[in-house]
Amino acid sequence: MPFICPVCGENLIEGKQSFVCRRSHLFDKAKKGYVNLLLGHDGSQHGDSKPMALARYEVMQSGLYAPLKEALLAAMRAHLQAPCVIADCGCGECYYTCAVSDTFAQAEVLATDISKEALAVAKRRSPRFLRAVASSFNLPIASGSCDAALNIFSPFAKEEYRRILKPGGLLFMVIPLEKHLLELKQAVYESAYENTPKSSALEGFSLPEESVCDYRKTLSGAELSTLFAMTPYAIKTAPQDVQKLESIDCLEVQFSFKIFVYQKQR
Numbered sequence: 001m002p003f004i005c006p007v008c009g010e011n012l013i014e015g016k017q018s019f020v021c022r023r024s025h026l027f028d029k030a031k032k033g034y035v036n037l038l039l040g041h042d043g044s045q046h047g048d049s050k051p052m053a054l055a056r057y058e059v060m061q062s063g064l065y066a067p068l069k070e071a072l073l074a075a076m077r078a079h080l081q082a083p084c085v086i087a088d089c090g091c092g093e094c095y096y097t098c099a100v101s102d103t104f105a106q107a108e109v110l111a112t113d114i115s116k117e118a119l120a121v122a123k124r125r126s127p128r129f130l131r132a133v134a135s136s137f138n139l140p141i142a143s144g145s146c147d148a149a150l151n152i153f154s155p156f157a158k159e160e161y162r163r164i165l166k167p168g169g170l171l172f173m174v175i176p177l178e179k180h181l182l183e184l185k186q187a188v189y190e191s192a193y194e195n196t197p198k199s200s201a202l203e204g205f206s207l208p209e210e211s212v213c214d215y216r217k218t219l220s221g222a223e224l225s226t227l228f229a230m231t232p233y234a235i236k237t238a239p240q241d242v243q244k245l246e247s248i249d250c251l252e253v254q255f256s257f258k259i260f261v262y263q264k265q266r
């Protein structure tokens with residue numbers, strides 16, 4: 001199994017209720033099905049809070065991001081052979097991870113996120129893969145063990161992704177494009193900015209494919225509020241500005257992404 005002990009780096013072996021390495025470092029499985037491999041955790045909140053994770057779960061269940069999910073799966077099917085090992089780092093509440101696990105039934109899928117709240121919410125999707133609380137900047141995953149890694153709107157730790165991938169391994173990265181959710185931001189802020197374009201160059205990787213996934217959805221005020229609650233803007237926006245969304249009858253919103261397929265150089 002590609003998960004490694006965060007204390008000594010030895011392989012972890014999965015038992016019924018815990019994971020253990022050969023030096024007897026023991027990590028209990030939580031009732032919600034994940035294992036906490038984050039060292040020095042003091043019980044404080046990391047990453048998405050429970051309200052954010054629940055908002056994201058609700059939005060994903062409503063199908064707003066289904067076109068992106070399908071585009072991502074299409075890119076993965078075109079490039080990836082089963083059986084394989086796939087790591088989703090910064091997996092959140094595992095919307096994409098579950099779809100990947102269903103599509104690549106032969107694959108071993110690993111999911112990590114710094115937020116145990118998000119991994120707890122993931123249980124609602126009945127995941128059939130291992131989930132670990134961990135930082136993307138210090139992944140408890142063996143070097144050179146993964147055929148593919150996913151980075152979907154999550155913090156990108158280039159060195160760690162490169163380390164866990166096999167030579168020739170694939171990195172599927174999704175980023176928001178300039179006009180993604182622009183109307184939503186315009187409805188909340190006096191001046192709304194477009195997202196900054198990102199360079200596609202990534203040292204140590206080639207880029208066999210990149211594609212754009214664009215679509216528009218008409219949303220009610222309640223749907224807009226829930227969508228806003230799962231964005232990074234939610235925590236830094238005044239409540240009176242967020243309330244503007246509730247009074248909107250309906251609004252057409254742009255969804256716009258780029259999917260990069262990177263390949264680690266051999």
Ligand SMILES: [Zn+2]
Binds near residue numbers: 006009010021023025
């Ligand atoms: Zn150990």
